[in-house]
Amino acid sequence: MTELPSMPETLPTVVANEISLMSSREFWLSIVILCFGLVVILCQMFLLKSAKEKDGGNPDIATGIRLSVVSMIVVGALVFVASGYSQNQIGPAMGLFGTVAGYLIGQQSVRRE
Template sequence: MSQEYINQLKAEISVLTNETQQAAASVVANSDAMANGAYNDSLILSCVVVGFGVFVLLCITYLIQRNKKPDILLRPFGTILIVIGAVFLIVAGYSEKQIAPVIGLLGTIAGYILGKESKEKSETNSKPNPDKLSDNPGGIG
């Protein structure tokens, strides 16, 4: 091989190397811009979700002060706040491994809130009624 051919190959390699470096730099710049855009979108959505959660808390406070019966308001607003918390975690960009334990905890709290009233109803229904004991023909008294 001649020296001239080797020099020509070196020049072509150098041009390709420069083009590759420029292409890699543009890809990195585009990915940074896209990442910043996605970050901004998730930040805006997170702020909207938190703002809605604060609005719901303000509504709860107003209704509790007006009605003075927080037990009635606990179920719907507690459920709404749990959903807002879960949506915030998803929108904020946490991974599945990070969200899973928190979603389990929120589900447990929701089960407690929603199951509390049905347990109270079943306890009141299971208490014996003194009037029904006297109507029992086979019973004592």
């Protein structure tokens, strides 16, 4: 029979600082931007709720969704930029964000005609 190779006595350890996806500054800037986005979305929800109570009816749901989605797109774009991604990595995401925002805004102008 052949002998199995013995395991080394100490296994290599991975230091957390070696596998850093973002610097500390980029991380905290991204967290601040996400918190700002959360505050903006909460303020929009509050304003839509107060508009519903003030008007006595239902506000246009599509308008509320449109406002929230456009805000999320802006916050997402800011997070990508703050996270330190390169221009080649951000480009396709910005194109997708622009397409969605253009669709939502264009959909609003079609309804008004």
